[in-house]
Amino acid sequence: MTKLSVNINKIATLRNSRGGNVPNLLKVAADIQSFGAQGITIHPRPDERHIKYQDARDLVSVVTSEYNIEGNPIQSFIDLVLETKPTQVTLVPDAIDAITSNAGWNTIDNQSFLSEVIQEFSNNGIRTSIFIDTDFKMIEAAAKTGTDRVELYTEAFADAYQKGNKNGIKPYIDSAVLAHKLGLGINAGHDLSLDNIKYFKENIPNLAEVSIGHALISESLYLGLENVVNMYLHRLK
Template sequence: MTKLSVNINKIATIRNARGGNIPNVTQVAIDCEKFGAQGITIHPRPDERHITTQDVYDLHKVVTTEYNIEGYPNERFMKLIEETRPTQATLVPDGPDVLTSNAGWDTIKHKEFLTDTCRQLNEWGVRSSIFIDTDLNNMKGAKEVGTDRIEFYTGPYADHFDENKENAVKEYTEAAQLANELGIGINAGHDLNLDNLKFFKDAVPNLAEVSIGHALIADALYFGLEKTIEKYLELLK
């Protein structure tokens, strides 16, 4: 079964809009795990517009499944990883002014940087994952930098799903086949939802994990958090 990691950034966004501690980010993480999620994902951006530095440490104390911290591997990010040692660090190429992750790494251009970063993560016992598109050269480059996994940026898939879902997923299937040949694990995330998730999962061989936040939290407004997580898990069986 493909694992579901719930991205709880939006919970922190709601909390920060009012101040105080409602909703309680750590309690939501605990409840997501209780409801069946196999991981918790956060993206502690430098401006702390959702997940704060303190959240990173607080969640470290309570997450019992897979703890996935994503972000651009600058000095601040790497310090957080070193001090909390999450299950996985997902490296994204976006700078501090980006609203949401919207592109994958050029693993050839940034080969030296990514190689050094993945080596450091390995020394800390943290699984490395690189946010990436479906370009086969970037996939080969991911193997060369030594990452344990890649995370497909699935924004383009979601954008074109309603037009032609077969065409929308084709490049992901081909890239996943290459990743399997290279021995790289496969994650995916960005704009996956209750409508497009199952088709993607069925088309991508050996999909290990999906990270879903925005759509899942939006669905929870209607179905409730427990029922929503159940719906996503059902699609991933």
């Protein structure tokens, strides 16, 4: 079964919009795990507009499943990851002012930098994943960095699927086959939803984990958080 890691950034966004501690991020994380999700994902950004660095520290004692921290490996982020020691760190090349992640790494131009960062995380027992597009050259270069996994950036698939073009899955199938051949684990995320997740899961070989936040939280407004988590788990079997 492909693991479901729930990104709780949107819970922090809602909390921060009013101040105080409603909704309680730590309780939501604990509840999501009790509903059956196999992981919690956060993506702290330098401006702390949703997840705060202190949230990352506080979640250490709450996350009993897989703890995944995403972000651009600037020094403050590296220091945070080394302090909290999550199960996995997902390296994302987003700009400081990015609304959301919108591109994978150029692993050719950044190979030396990524290799150095990944080595430091590996030395501390932290699994690494590189956020990446479906570009064979970039996947091949990613394998040379020493990363454990790649996370396929799935916006293009989701957009094609919404328009009725199921052939949009093909680059992801081919990329997953190549990544597995190169010894890389395969994660995926971005714009995956209840509508498209079953089709994606059924077609991508060796899919270890998906990280889903915006769609899952939005769907929960209508269907309820516990119900939605279990709907995803059912589709991922």
